[in-house]
Amino acid sequence: MLNFDMYIPTRIIFGKDTQKNIGALLKPHAKKVLLHYGGSSIKKSGLYDTVTASLKESGLEFVELGGVVPNPRLSLVHEGIDLCKKEGVDLILAVGGGSVIDSAKAIAVGLCYDGDVWELYEHAKSISAALPVATVLTIPAAGSESSNGSVITNEEKQRKLAFGSNLMRPLLSVMNPELFYTLPKNQIANGVADMMSHIFERYFTNTLQTDLTDGLCETTLKTIMKNALIVIQNPQNYDAWCQVGFGGTIAHNDLLGLGREQDWACHGMEHELSAIYDVAHGAGLAVLTPSWMQYVYKTNRNMFVQFAVKVMGVDGSYRDPDAIVMEGIARLRDFFKKMGLPSTLTELGIEESKFELMAKKATGAGNGSEHPLGGLKKLYRQDVLEIYKLAK
Amino acid sequence: MLNFDMYIPTRIIFGKDTQKNIGALLKPHAKKVLLHYGGSSIKKSGLYDTVTASLKESGLEFVELGGVVPNPRLSLVHEGIDLCKKEGVDLILAVGGGSVIDSAKAIAVGLCYDGDVWELYEHAKSISAALPVATVLTIPAAGSESSNGSVITNEEKQRKLAFGSNLMRPLLSVMNPELFYTLPKNQIANGVADMMSHIFERYFTNTLQTDLTDGLCETTLKTIMKNALIVIQNPQNYDAWCQVGFGGTIAHNDLLGLGREQDWACHGMEHELSAIYDVAHGAGLAVLTPSWMQYVYKTNRNMFVQFAVKVMGVDGSYRDPDAIVMEGIARLRDFFKKMGLPSTLTELGIEESKFELMAKKATGAGNGSEHPLGGLKKLYRQDVLEIYKLAK
Numbered sequence: 001m002l003n004f005d006m007y008i009p010t011r012i013i014f015g016k017d018t019q020k021n022i023g024a025l026l027k028p029h030a031k032k033v034l035l036h037y038g039g040s041s042i043k044k045s046g047l048y049d050t051v052t053a054s055l056k057e058s059g060l061e062f063v064e065l066g067g068v069v070p071n072p073r074l075s076l077v078h079e080g081i082d083l084c085k086k087e088g089v090d091l092i093l094a095v096g097g098g099s100v101i102d103s104a105k106a107i108a109v110g111l112c113y114d115g116d117v118w119e120l121y122e123h124a125k126s127i128s129a130a131l132p133v134a135t136v137l138t139i140p141a142a143g144s145e146s147s148n149g150s151v152i153t154n155e156e157k158q159r160k161l162a163f164g165s166n167l168m169r170p171l172l173s174v175m176n177p178e179l180f181y182t183l184p185k186n187q188i189a190n191g192v193a194d195m196m197s198h199i200f201e202r203y204f205t206n207t208l209q210t211d212l213t214d215g216l217c218e219t220t221l222k223t224i225m226k227n228a229l230i231v232i233q234n235p236q237n238y239d240a241w242c243q244v245g246f247g248g249t250i251a252h253n254d255l256l257g258l259g260r261e262q263d264w265a266c267h268g269m270e271h272e273l274s275a276i277y278d279v280a281h282g283a284g285l286a287v288l289t290p291s292w293m294q295y296v297y298k299t300n301r302n303m304f305v306q307f308a309v310k311v312m313g314v315d316g317s318y319r320d321p322d323a324i325v326m327e328g329i330a331r332l333r334d335f336f337k338k339m340g341l342p343s344t345l346t347e348l349g350i351e352e353s354k355f356e357l358m359a360k361k362a363t364g365a366g367n368g369s370e371h372p373l374g375g376l377k378k379l380y381r382q383d384v385l386e387i388y389k390l391a392k
Numbered sequence: 393m394l395n396f397d398m399y400i401p402t403r404i405i406f407g408k409d410t411q412k413n414i415g416a417l418l419k420p421h422a423k424k425v426l427l428h429y430g431g432s433s434i435k436k437s438g439l440y441d442t443v444t445a446s447l448k449e450s451g452l453e454f455v456e457l458g459g460v461v462p463n464p465r466l467s468l469v470h471e472g473i474d475l476c477k478k479e480g481v482d483l484i485l486a487v488g489g490g491s492v493i494d495s496a497k498a499i500a501v502g503l504c505y506d507g508d509v510w511e512l513y514e515h516a517k518s519i520s521a522a523l524p525v526a527t528v529l530t531i532p533a534a535g536s537e538s539s540n541g542s543v544i545t546n547e548e549k550q551r552k553l554a555f556g557s558n559l560m561r562p563l564l565s566v567m568n569p570e571l572f573y574t575l576p577k578n579q580i581a582n583g584v585a586d587m588m589s590h591i592f593e594r595y596f597t598n599t600l601q602t603d604l605t606d607g608l609c610e611t612t613l614k615t616i617m618k619n620a621l622i623v624i625q626n627p628q629n630y631d632a633w634c635q636v637g638f639g640g641t642i643a644h645n646d647l648l649g650l651g652r653e654q655d656w657a658c659h660g661m662e663h664e665l666s667a668i669y670d671v672a673h674g675a676g677l678a679v680l681t682p683s684w685m686q687y688v689y690k691t692n693r694n695m696f697v698q699f700a701v702k703v704m705g706v707d708g709s710y711r712d713p714d715a716i717v718m719e720g721i722a723r724l725r726d727f728f729k730k731m732g733l734p735s736t737l738t739e740l741g742i743e744e745s746k747f748e749l750m751a752k753k754a755t756g757a758g759n760g761s762e763h764p765l766g767g768l769k770k771l772y773r774q775d776v777l778e779i780y781k782l783a784k
């Protein structure tokens with residue numbers, strides 16, 4: 001096991017009716033709040049009214065900025081920064097899913113940074129301050145409600161980049177699984193694929209002697225999968241949502257990755273799909289992950305046997321480990337299909353003619369400074385290209 | 393699953409050599425530190441020198457107070473409070489195990505409380521402030537390095553009481569498993585029994601629909617047990633210590649108890665042993681837990697079948713669940729024996745003549761305000777007495 005530094009300070013207020021208390025929760029921390037959200041869904045559902053009523057009741061001033069889209073845009077982040085400066089906002093409340101929270105985090109760090117906020121994302125600069133962010137989660141998926149990261153798309157440059165700092169971990173997040181009841185099935189499925197990928201990226205490692213986090217990863221994956229199949233059939237099953245929802249938080253608060261070399265190749269490969277085609281992140285991950293497994297597993301066969309046996313429940317002959325791995329991958333594909341997720345890049349509308357370009361961009365090979373993706377196996381442009389082809 | 397409020401802000405700096413950096417870690421948070429510790433072991437091991445050198449190097453002033461004993465005493469807490477007031481201490485650094493950390497926490501809250509600190513423990517008062525506490529852990533067991541609780545013994549009153557507040561969660565804790573290499577075997581075993589009990593107290597519940605935390609409890613228990621058998625044989629096995637050590641933190645930071653009704657009867661029954669006989673907490677728990685299981689399991693047989701199958705690996709006939717439970721309990725007893733832990737109260741030197749008194753005190757039955765112990769099954773004086781007898 002590797003040395004690690006764990007810091008998961010976000011308070012999680014979980015369960016029925018918790019969103020009604022958001023004003024009182026924020027009161028000790030803020031005077032004027034930016035209420036940040038996406039489209040009209042929180043107005044239709046009544047959540048907007050609940051939240052604003054609670055803010056008012058607690059005597060908190062607020063201004064608002066809606067309009068966050070999936071793969072949240074830099075332009076809106078700039079708008080948010082300007083608005084917060086003008087209005088003297090001291091806390092940002094994101095009401096929405098990962099995109100809204102990521103956008104809120106970008107505003108929060110941009111406000112405390114002298115240059116343009118995109119520089120932070122482009123050059124992974126270190127920061128010394130950020131405005132506090134709080135969240136009311138409406139889509140369990142990205143784990144951004146307690147993670148240290150944010151992913152923003154620069155629409156002019158067609159670049160989707162991640163930036164992370166412990167200063168970006170939300171102060172508190174409210175999660176009421178009842179708010180997930182009205183999610184469309186494709187969003188449920190994409191979210192589940194995303195949270196599973198957050199675990200995969202941490203689980204698949206060459207680091208040895210990681211019993212505890214191996215087990216935490218495995219049980220969280222199994223729990224999410226079991227309960228995801230319930231909520232995709234019955235999106236009003238509160239108890240199953242509790243497991244999936246909190247599973248998504250655990251999946252990405254970094255507990256499961258402590259002391260392990262992490263991978264993150266699938267996220268790197270997927271970001272290029274989203275940047276060019278604006279596909280849903282989770283759908284892209286569901287397509288790429290099994291092909292990635294197929295391509296890399298021989299680098300660390302034992303790790304993939306463990307996955308197949310302990311997560312996917314494969315009971316094969318130990319004398320044919322490749323068959324065990326293949327069965328594990330097949331079961332994962334099957335699970336994604338049951339969730340209604342796509343299996344191929346073609347289904348996502350991604351043309352083979354773009355594979356070369358995406359592989360170049362994913363590995364930086366295009367601009368003369370190639371940096372391979374991945375921890376378990378280093379993936380260069382040619383490797384990424386092969387994985388895109390496998391996923392065709 | 394029940395609603396919950398998770399707050400685990402303690403930063404954990406984990407791994408080799410981490411203790412050498414304690415001064416730099418504390419520097420942003422303190423000017424003058426109380427260095428709090430137990431006996432001479434940290435001086436013999438060189439840890440005292442390492443820590444004080446690091447504090448000096450970072451330009452931190454410090455005063456010191458040693459002398460914490462297992463089942464830490466109120467009198468020393470009073471001494472610590474007086475010393476910190478006199479010296480203007482602004483952070484307490486506990487270098488030791490759970491007793492030292494619990495004592496440090498008591499000093500930290502006592503300093504910010506107008507009355508006598510024992511009132512907090514006796515009447516579970518709410519507090520609004522506490523000095524920050526940091527720790528360098530030398531015994532993995534109590535989980536106090538990131539928990540919200542502290543247990544103090546009032547030696548005059550022969551009362552051992554717990555007090556908890558999120559303000560008592562340490563600011564940061566340093567854990568280098570190499571520091572555990574020199575622990576005597578009985579301390580290792582007691583520590584393992586204590587951390588396992590912290591999980592049992594959360595795991596055994598009547599709350600339904602708790603897949604995720606069930607799984608987290610089960611994998612953490614299995615990992616601790618597997619690796620505990622390694623370190624008890626070879627206390628210099630770094631990797632096994634990593635799993636046991638961090639397992640002990642996870643066991644008690646409350647992640648595993650989120651959304652579940654918790655039990656805590658065994659802790660309640662054990663505290664009476666420690667208060668009167670000053671026995672090691674973990675040893676007392678190892679004796680009482682299997683008898684508690686035997687006494688209560690019929691209240692929720694399915695829960696105990698799950699424990700036997702998923703944690704203890706029992707593969708019995710589903711048509712005879714009682715046999716599965718009994719085999720699970722037998723395996724737990726066997727595990728404790730392999731760790732060198734006692735099996736009976738007699739081995740601990742506890743006389744049957746005291747059972748009645750301890751049962752009265754544990755349930756408050758003595759002073760006319762009986763409060764049953766336990767969540768899974770409410771235990772009144774007579775129940776506790778029966779369990780002491782089973783454990784005789």
